[in-house]
Amino acid sequence: QVQLVESGGGLVQAGGSLRLSCAASGFTFKNYAMGWFRQVPGKEREFVAAISWGGARTLYADSVKGRFTISRDNAKNTVHLQMNSLKPEDTAIYYCAADSSLRRTVLAGTITNSRTYNYWGQGTQVTVSS
Numbered sequence: 001q002v003q004l005v006e007s008g009g010g011l012v013q014a015g016g017s018l019r020l021s022c023a024a025s026g027f028t029f030k031n032y033a034m035g036w037f038r039q040v041p042g043k044e045r046e047f048v049a050a051i052s053w054g055g056a057r058t059l060y061a062d063s064v065k066g067r068f069t070i071s072r073d074n075a076k077n078t079v080h081l082q083m084n085s086l087k088p089e090d091t092a093i094y095y096c097a098a099d100s101s102l103r104r105t106v107l108a109g110t111i112t113n114s115r116t117y118n119y120w121g122q123g124t125q126v127t128v129s130s
Helices: none
Strands: 003-007 010-013 018-025 032-039 046-051 058-060 068-073 078-083 092-102 117-120 124-129
Touching: 003 092, 018 032, 018 092, 018 124, 032 068, 032 078, 046 068, 046 078, 046 092, 058 068, 078 092
Parallel strands: 010 124
Antiparallel strands: 003 018, 018 078, 032 046, 032 092, 046 058, 068 078, 092 117, 092 124
């Protein structure tokens, strides 16, 4: 049974930092790209960042580029999202997700589409106060 469990969310002041983690189990984690998305009530789920199965390649939404860093530890089946210089507009529920394609070779295009992912965590709330 595939499980993705996020942790690390919370309340932080603008300009602060948070580190989200996602623990994966039930599939061969090292063979799949991973992504982070976020969602605000009433809005569509939004791509935040993705990392290739080996960890060498990353992709970020323009809104978080230079502030967020995605990383993974394939030995521990975990993916992280380091969030710095947080802004009130970063407030959302953050989800990690597993790519549906085995060892995806190109980290671009469809990797930003939520329908590319077939497994999702339950989400963790991030609230940034002004």
